[in-house]
Amino acid sequence: MEEKSANSPPGKLKIAGAMRTLLEDRTFESITIAEIAATAGVTEGLIYKYFKDRRDILHHVLKEHYQQFLVQIDRDLQGIDGALNKLQKIIWSSIERYANHRVFARIILLEVRNSEGYFHSEAYALVKQFNRIIIGIINEGIAGGEIRDNLPPAYIRNAIFGTIEHSCLNRIFFNEPVSTADTAKIITDLLFQGIKR
Amino acid sequence: MEEKSANSPPGKLKIAGAMRTLLEDRTFESITIAEIAATAGVTEGLIYKYFKDRRDILHHVLKEHYQQFLVQIDRDLQGIDGALNKLQKIIWSSIERYANHRVFARIILLEVRNSEGYFHSEAYALVKQFNRIIIGIINEGIAGGEIRDNLPPAYIRNAIFGTIEHSCLNRIFFNEPVSTADTAKIITDLLFQGIKR
């Protein structure tokens, strides 16, 4: 049975909400089960009714965020033609997400990749799904002659997301605001044209 | 007094060595103090004589790795003229490091950035030092007309390291071998020329 957040029991919603709140300005490692329970207003035991362990809560929160993100990306891409135009929009949308959803950025960029379990989570399945979409667009661009045909698509994807992530990470660490429009423009220009004069 | 690894007490060396060994195929989170002590052949108490806490051992190991890396980079750059040639060599050297020093890659790409303490560590000071070198080379390239003058240097740096890291991360996760030469060639080409046809 698909579990929609709408019909999730109130306790589960409160637990996930508490994790989100606490991640706003704390690292995952520093957040204790006792704190989560207190913030959620439930007992510690209940947490283990809904989640396998502490990390499972994190994966759950990421999954929900990523679902929203994919819905938004899908919408953002509608009506856009051309692989480069689509990539440009994806760059913009991704930066916008990181800039306006610090918790999402924190989790995916810093907190999950260091555990084996993540790669078997539902959240990671969504990441792979997004990846396939990107690779599809890149291949479309190569086939259509918009994108160079002597670069492996996976590297192009790595360049796009590596650059975005590195650019957003520092901002997140030091709580600096990110101008989505400016950042997206610079990164798109850099990746499309290269750095060489 | 500067503490050289040469004159570190044997216990401290064994502890750092144990951490390195265990990180070879385990995540930091999963490594316990008891295990470190057992692997090192010392008692748990001794660990707290030399290190503030568990994470401090990690920072210490990273610092030692990074020191080696900086020495190597310095050597690698000798005799190379031109900003782009230097950047190309730095790309190659960085990939080579990640490819051949999995523990180093693990620590810096996955294990430290999620804790506040890292940004006050000696290891991070070395990272900042390396960053200044890179920005210097980029500025040199802009001044000399080799590199476009309408891209902020920090973004160029982000693109270089973001792309390298993303390209090496997956390989590390899934234990795939990395061909330094091929990877460096592709990334350099991609970043220098851009992805647009």
Next chain:
DNA sequence: AAAATAAGTAAATATTACTTACCTAATAGC
């Protein structure tokens, strides 16, 4: 050689993730 400091140990304590046994309210089946 005495004093001081560094290296190292063993056992206690403190923290915190996770379990167990239980209660209560809702709900499905007859």
Next chain:
DNA sequence: GCTATTAGGTAAGTAATATTTACTTATTTT
């Protein structure tokens, strides 16, 4: 409409493990 079953929830434990403390032994310094 009564009963069995399950879902939501609690409180008090247990177990794992990071960190401290008080102490012993070796090494240096004067």
